Amino acid sequence: MKTSIRRSAIVASAAALLLTTIGATGAVGGSGSPATVPAQVPAQAEDGVLKLGYVLPETGQLSFLGPPMIESTKFAIKTINDAGGVLGKPIPAPASGDEAGQEAVATQSADRVLAADVDAIIGAAASGMSLAFIDRVTGAGVVQCSGSNTAPTFTDYDDGGFYFRTAPSDALQGPVLAKVVAEDDNKKRVAIVARADDYGRGLLESTRKALEDRGATVAVAETYDPKATNFDQVVQKVRNANPDAAVVVAFEEGAQILQGLIEAGLGPDRIGVYGTDGLRSEELPSLVAPGDTGRLAGMKGTAPASASNAAYVKALKEFAPGLKELQFAPQTFDCVTTVALAAEKARSDDPEKFSKEMVGVTKDGEKCNSFDACKKLLAAGRDIDYDGVSGPLDFTEAGEPGQATIEVYTYDEKGDLKTVRTELSKGAAQ
Known part of the structure; x- marks a missing residue:
């Protein structure tokens, strides 16, 4: 047929x-x-x-x-x-x-x-x-x-x-990130910079709205060209806003932005610095500060949880022993x-x-x-509800998770990536 x-x-x-x-x-x-x-x-x-x-x-x-x-x-x-x-x-x-x-x-x-x-x-x-x-x-x-x-x-x-x-849609991740910034860390004045693409704009908007709903002031909500070779203007906009927290929604180019923030006196030892899933990497501290990976100590971020299923992680690493990243x-x-x-x-x-x-x-x-x-x-003629290794999927009619387990991560004094906690988010995507 x-x-x-x-x-x-x-x-x-x-x-x-x-x-x-x-x-x-x-x-x-x-x-x-x-x-x-x-x-x-x-x-x-x-x-x-x-x-x-x-x-x-x-x-x-x-x-x-x-x-x-x-x-x-x-x-x-x-x-x-x-x-x-x-x-x-x-x-x-x-x-x-x-x-x-x-x-x-x-x-x-x-x-x-x-x-x-x-x-x-x-x-x-x-x-x-x-x-x-x-x-x-x-x-x-x-x-x-x-x-x-x-x-x-x-x-x-x-x-x-x-x-x-x-x-999960970033409509589910943004509220968790906002909770970490405004509730966990009590930050009141936040600058958000994000890639000028669908990922960056979507996460910027969901985070901005959730921060404002929690009473925080979003002093900067700007996108940038991810193909740029210099991000000094992005850093300057954050610095001019005099924030007590900066959120960077980026991929690999975010390492340059984080370098610029540290050089401008806006590193995680001075203000709250936060990333998202695009920056969650074991290698980020060495990219930002080669030879001094502790410079990112205290930076936090959020990402869809990737390591909460111990049995799956063990089996995957047995299948592919060389794996370091699990995102x-x-x-x-x-x-x-x-x-x-x-x-x-x-x-x-x-x-x-x-x-x-x-x-x-x-x-x-x-x-x-x-x-x-x-x-x-x-095979027995039963209806099923597959709960995945990433958690319950419960697809909406749009074909995406109706809820999500979001990880809150941080970097310690040695530059090691650590999980702070995971949190279930149902948000507006259901």
């Missing part, structure tokens, strides 16, 4: 575009190595084999997120296959693509993965990179699931019912598992069919917390 003509035509068109691009440039992706694309892409068949691909950051600003998300994707596939696979067949090795922190590269990678005849794509990591190719994926009738997209933009995005995320690994694992369970529920690897089961397998059924356990319940 074939899927829609629309999907087959778009996938074939994507392959043709890639062949043209490769003919002109010799390469697709961030590495500069030649890309391999099939000469022909057959019409997608419902063949009983669930095929996955991913577009995740192997290079670029978010490359530190690549290993945990990629290894967790592979670990989820192994876990599923060890339990008998999907529809009685193993999931093949995933087709891979690098988002590279560049929209053009991310889009080409998505086209290449689509051309590999996949049923679902995991990724991208960055909200902006997903927005660069979401129309190509969902328009082709392929499911897309991200474990780290947090921009509120996706909640109401016209995706035809094919886009999902296991990471968004559990959410990525849950993307893969939810896709697999939806296919089991639909009894089909056709995305047009199993996409309709993605929400249902996460709520209003019998609780189960592994693919194996959930699969057995489905």
Whole structure:
């Protein structure tokens, strides 16, 4: 049985575009190595084999997120296959693509993965990179699931019912961050600077509103060009506001902003300094202050929780012993598992069919917390409620978590990343 003509035509068109691009440039992706694309892409068949691909950051600003998300994707596939696979067949090795922190590269990678005849794509990591190719994926009738997209933009995005995320919207993270700043630390005058993209603007606004609701004054709420090479003006705006707290919503470029704040006398030893998930990294202190990682001591931040499931963390590290960073690994694992369970529920690897089961397998059924356990319940004709390794998903009709466990983190005097606590947030996203 074939899927829609629309999907087959778009996938074939994507392959043709890639062949043209490769003919002109010799390469697709961030590495500069030649890309391999099939000469022909057959019409997608419902063949009983669930095929996955991913577009995740192997290079670029978010490359530190690549290993945990990629290894967790592979670990989820192994876990599923060890339990008998999907529809009685193993999931093949995933087709891979690098988002590279560049929209053009991310889009080409998505086209290449689509051309590999996949049923679902995991990724991208960055909200902006997903927005660069979401129309190509969902328009082709392929499911897309991200474990780290947090921009509120996706909640109401016209995706035809094919886009999902296991990471919570920043509408859920912002209120927790505001609580840490205004209630835990009693800061009254706050400056917020954020990337000028959907992620930065969305988290800036949700945090600003929550701070003001708690009675704090937001003296600065500014976005900046993340591609800039100099952030002196950003630092100066914060300094001119004379705040007692500064919130930086950034990716890797945030290290330069934090350096500037410290040099301007606005480090965490003088005022409250806060980050979000884009800055949560073991490497941040050494990037900000090489040789003096204690300069970030006392900085705090928030992020979707990634290390609260001890059994999962232990198993993942046994699967991938070299992993250091875990950010968004559990959410990525849950993307893969939810896709697999939806296919089991639909009894089909056709995305047009199993996409309709993605929400249902996460709520209003019998609780189960592994693919194996959930699969057995489905085989017995029961409705399931998959509680993931990242926590209960309880998808809303928009295909995203209706609640989230948010981690509050900090850096100690040695520059080590520590978890202060985790907090459940239900917010306005339900």
